[in-house]
Amino acid sequence: MDKFSKLKALLLSLLLLTQTFAAAQSSQPAIRFEEIGVKAGVRVQHHTRTFHGKNADVLHMFTSGGAAVAVGDYDNDGFEDIFITDSDAGKPNHLFHNNGDLTFTDVAVKAGVAGGNDPLSVVSDALWFDYDNDGKLDLLIARFGTPILYHNEGNGKFKDVTATSGLNKFGNSIAVIAFDYDNDGYLDLLFGNYFKPVNLLDLKDPHVLPNDLDNATNGGGVTLWHNTGKGTFEEVTQKAGLANVTGWVLDVGHGDLNNDGLQDIYIACDYGTDHVFLNNGNGTFREITEKATGWDTKKGMNVDIADYDNDGWLDIYVTNITDEYMKECNMLWHNNADGTFTDISRETGTCDTGWGWAAKFADLDNDGWQDLFVVNGLRSAGPESYVPLILPVITTPGLDITDPGNWPSIGNRTWSGYQKKRLFRNLANGTFKEISAEAGVDNQFDGRGIGVIDLDNDGKLDLVQTNADQPLLLFHNISEHTGNWIELKLIGTKSNRDAIGARVKVTAGGLTQIREVDGGNGYAGESTRRIHFGLGSANTINHLEIRWPSGRVESVSVPLNHVSYIEEGHGVVQR
């Protein structure tokens, strides 16, 4: 072999080596997380309420949904804080103040927001929202009971203003979102209620469980509360046209589903059909379920709304139950842009997530395509399964299934437990790939809520996972080679201050994406109020347009890889 041939061979080998290395690199998972709960000081345990009397454990199981997370920067220091609920009697909630260095300090007691788990009330969900537009996030605690509204006093302390707020109606609420349904500039509240409004801790009549496991009609429905703008709320469920929902609501979600500038709603019901309502723009809604999705009989657990395929129309993801003994499949409702939706969960690979709970869309690798994290699992306990014991309950003719006394005791049995969480990477071609193991999020806790948060303002979205009767998990996004990004904190002036319902459209790198500021979509989890866009390799933004809830449309310019604050009518402002 002559010198030239040797050099050629060497170069060829180098080329091959480089190609192999590049191929290996490109096949590396783009999304990686490190669980930092202990290190961050947030590793707290949730406790479901303990019931007493016959078949107390059946009620315990039916109420095991209250492990919730709410993300919000309550002290406006530029770092997002985390509120975590507990549910057992006397157990405190947690307000984790973000110290800005990936550690947190629990200030719930000092701030005055630890309470709520009274002997006759169970904390089930939480929501940050600025109900009085004073620029400070207030806190709503949803309960099996009456809710609690805390006003943010601005000095690290909160004041319980429930008594004067008008929010005095008992409900077994499991979900709550805030949005301005009538665009009057004040945030209204939509509660999803699971059981009918009877106090489970002081039962006079034991017939409280679903009257049908596929088409139950004896649930709590929804309650809509209009914000008067004077620090009070008034119930408008009937007036708004939502009183006919009598199902076992587990989650509610909002978004502009038909691109008319108004916020529409999707209601996910356990044991029966979900509901889709369009906003008429006059303070009322009209149901379009039959045409939009058809009537389902599944066990709806979660609503998240996002444009996963970047076609300019918001899609809806609903988790259901898929297990060896029940093959429901989730629903990814693709928006057909004509008032109808098509379930494409099978086609997209997002059908089976076990006993699903929360699911959240988020662009975790900043490639411009929203990925999907789903938590699951009902009850992980002993080696025996509860499922065979339920069969006689279901199949015995005439057995009154509404009475917990007719359900067998669960004891230490497992029911759809030890399920691995699912993380679906959006492949940008209409399908997803399950990557939870590579990403480091395939834990087997009994997940309930998800909060998407940027813990350290690095533009890579992190995840909070709450678990029923198990510890909290905090996943720090340590993905490498992620794309460029922008985060926008929108501040309404004519619109509600939180800008909930605002839509942002960004065109960059040949891709147009939309996001809306949401007021708590997703089961048991309110995510960051900031709008986050991954931009991939795009170095410039061609166009960024904001459509505020007030109807105002404005274009702004923001720097890449920064968190920007934008005030309605004033463009980019200093924090």
Added chain:
Amino acid sequence: MIRTLSYSLFAFLFVCLLCSPTRAADSDYQQAMKALGSNDFVNALHYFESAITDDPDNLMYSSEYRQVAIKSKDFDRSVSFFEKLATTKPQSANVHLNFGFAYVDKIPVAGSITQVILANKALTEFTKAVELEPNWINLYTRGMSYLFWPKIFNRAPMGVADLEKAMKIQVAGPKKNYYVKTYLALGDGYWKTDQLEKARAVWQEGLKQFPDNQQLKARVDHQGDDLQKIIEANLDPNKRVDTDLRELWTSSQN
């Protein structure tokens, strides 16, 4: 003479009485088919019901009636009809068999929990049919029905027991095309009860008997997760099970 005439008249009337339901049934059946030919499902169902009421053991009438109920999505009507018939004809195995199938026909359009309830009700009727007449179709049907139950309910071993009996019946008689179903089902039952070798042996034997059967070939050719997918796809409660029994009277011997 008069006595002879009386006897003759009595005999004639007796024969007429015996024949008339079948004749009436046949007439109704023809009307049903005519209505069906013009997609008049309402009248088709009506005439089929008359035909079956007159001749409740007639598998063909009942099977075709249920297929019309499926087409017209009138599942509750079919269930209700056979429910009434089963109370008036409790000793008819074929009525119980079709009553069970009426429940099965409704399963794909039902919610996940209702599917369990319907499957359980179907199983009750199939059991009555087996108890009255433990023939091939009743044993195969109940055996197959057990296999649809998720493993956690441990009903597959009972399915295997029924299917083994069905297999014994079929190997003792002349070969029918539809007997291939037992090879498939029994193999699936063995697979579901973790008896893979026995499963493979049954599928291979089936393939010897029915060498062109693609479903048997697929089972023999696949292993592990791929095999699991094939079998589970076959036992998916959300997919419609073919409950049309026409093979029973149209199948030729091989």
